[in-house]
Amino acid sequence: MLYAIIASGLATGAIYALIGITYNVMFSASRVMSFTAGQLGMLGGVFGAWFIGRLGIPVLPGTLLTLGACALVGVVTEIVAVRPVLKSLDQHLYVLSTLAFALMLQQFVAIEWSTEPQPFPRLVPFGDALVNQRFWLPVLAALVVIVVLEIMYRRTLIGRAFLAIAEDSFAARALGLPERRLRMLSFAIAGVIGGLAGFAGGGLLLAFFANGPMLSFYGFVPVALGGIGNNRGAIIGGLALGLFQQAASYMVSGLFVSVATFAVFIIMLLVAPQGLFGAPAGRRV
């Protein structure tokens, strides 16, 4: 039983962690927290089930198509809901614009796809001997994402340009970095990561339009705990949340789990509003 808890806990945790990283990637390029993070996860599942399950496209091109479509959604998010409100970040209009766009995505899927959870196809024909692929695929995806991101941020020029923009976008622009193009690129990357969360986790979450808000919330918890922009914090927080949820729902009840998660979330935020690894707020007057 312990085995099952750990397997499913790590799997859901990895999905949350990926959504958390999606938030982070969007945030570091734009200072915007976007409600679309969870919707990208939902879309990853829905696109996957549509391309591979319904249209019968082979797995590899189907995967690329899914992630490409999610990247496109990421770019559209940037153009429609983020760029127009960047000028007045202090008014927090982005909360509303990204919420509106997230809802539009969700409703569109509900109407054009289905309001019922749809089955998600098996992705690999092997590897179910020890653990079902539902469980190890998300963990593998999270590992790949974090390794690729670390290499990109540390070793490549474009990764350093991202870091420069995250650190001080004004100075980065003064240095001649193409801030807008880099921002669109990071929204595309965020789209891929978010899509991968729902795609790799399709076996667990199915292709369901209502996964969006759920993922938005549970993916935000590790970000809030780890501090915005901290990908390692998101991974640790996500896995911890997944394990906690599975353990608690086995030992107590599902009802308790959601209430407890919410209570822990709020209490942690009140104790450490900047996250456990975040920096304190600046001077006000």
Place this chain on the structure above:
Amino acid sequence: MSVSATPGTATAPSLRAAWPYALLLAAGILLPFTGNDYWGIIATRAAIYWVLVAGLNLVVGFAGQLAIGYVGLLTLGAYTTAVLCARTSIGMVPALAAAGAVGAGFGVLVGLPALRLRTFYFAMGTLGFATIVTQVALAWTDVTGGGVGVPGPVLPAPFDTPWGFYAACLALAALCTWMTANIAASRFGRAFVAIRDAEVAAEVCGIGKPRMFVLVFLFSGATAGIAGGLFADLQTYITPDAFTFDLSVLFFIAILIGGRGSILGPLLGTLLLTALPEVAAPLVAWSTFLYAALLLVIVLLIPGGIASLLDWRNRRPLERDRSIVPRPELLPELLVERHRAPPLAMRDIALSFDGVHAIDGLSLTLHAGEVHGLIGPNGSGKTTTLNVICGFAQPQRGTVTLGEATLPAGAPQSRASSGIARTFQTPRLVGEARVIDNVMIGGTVTGRASFMEAALSLVRHRRDERELVRRAAIALRCVGLEALATVRCDRLQHSELRFLEIARALMLAPDFLLLDEPAAGLSAAEIEHLGRLIRAIRDRGVGVLLVEHHADMIFDVCDRVSVLNLGRELAAGTPAEIRAHREVVSAYLGG
């Protein structure tokens, strides 16, 4: 320039502003005579939604908190009422009251984290709350019936028929409109807006954010809970499916479509959004999509909502060549004769930010009836000194005392009641509020009526308001801005904002007034007016601490001058002494 604005027309809730509400209410009362049951149900639903939105409007439109999960409170209210009616025999009216109490309690629980959390975190928290309430409703089958649900409650006769129920809902909606309009026009409403748009200035005016948030979340939680009870009655049978997140979106968007800081706008927004899917029947499936698209369009194109479109008055051009002519001779009406306050003293204050010494062992005493100048190069610690006195900055060493009493550090909202007022280097005002409302914010702590007295417009509240309006009109005349009393503050020019901040500070009838570079950006003539005004304020027994870079003005106005350099006092004395002080001349004044 003529003195056109009299205090009466400036703020009294005039009948002219009431006619749209009267028209809507009349339409609501006449509706049953059409005999159209279908429209009756839609109107009932709109009324119920409005009971919730009216309260939420104070949270979102006035206090500026993005609470997007209010459907959670609606659900709680609905289940409280339905379960109490189905499983006990207390009847629906007490059950509705219980729903209001439950809503108020959870409203505060969900709302108060807004004190610490940043915008997106708070929005997420309320969203999480809404999700969890539905999950609990689904899982707690013993009480809620789970997915099967519970039968809805029914009001006692004569409200148990569809039209009877409609009448009850309409009456409640009208009551909520009236109460929230009263609150919006009260010192509480102005305080909410001040917290939203000028939080730091609100604290200086003595507005305690925690207290205001408790009030607004209690009220809006209660209306949401009661709306939930009525919603359960309307549904006749409730299951968790009835409370989709779409409803939250509807409430939220109704407010944003209506416009921030308005009552009529969100009311029209609610009516519009409730009726829209009914009018456009083929679009019902797409209604949430359309709401969301509408939200996006509004945020991007008309952030001010319907209310800003209806605001013709503020599109009329203002007079071009306005000059500010203060009338200090009116000050005695505002700053009446009283005992001289004991001196305000800083003793041996030291404060550093990350190892950089902003103030390093500074002592300073400010006496009533004196203008004390504080000069020094940039970064010498002038504004930080003001922040220490006002309680924004917490020094590592030293105390601030007023007479015998020590003023607590880190509690800026306590300074107003100690008689300390200030202005800011960059004016901090509520751009969307009228000039006179901005001034009245300064007098928030002088009000006596409680929140409920304000909501019900009782005698004490009306007396408070009359007094605030009277004093604000005098304060505006003192600084020479009376002609602009009813203009939106964000249409003023920079120099006018500086004088407006002084008017706001005068509302407190302060013992000490701290001015942070009041002459910055003013013309020579305006600086002269300002100097006269400051001297007149001093002559009424107020101690003025003047931070300035205009050396001429400092030497002209001050009784005593302190020169700061690198967080220490370089010199102190009369203007004549300072002007002759060799180090000061070489380090700062030049020549």
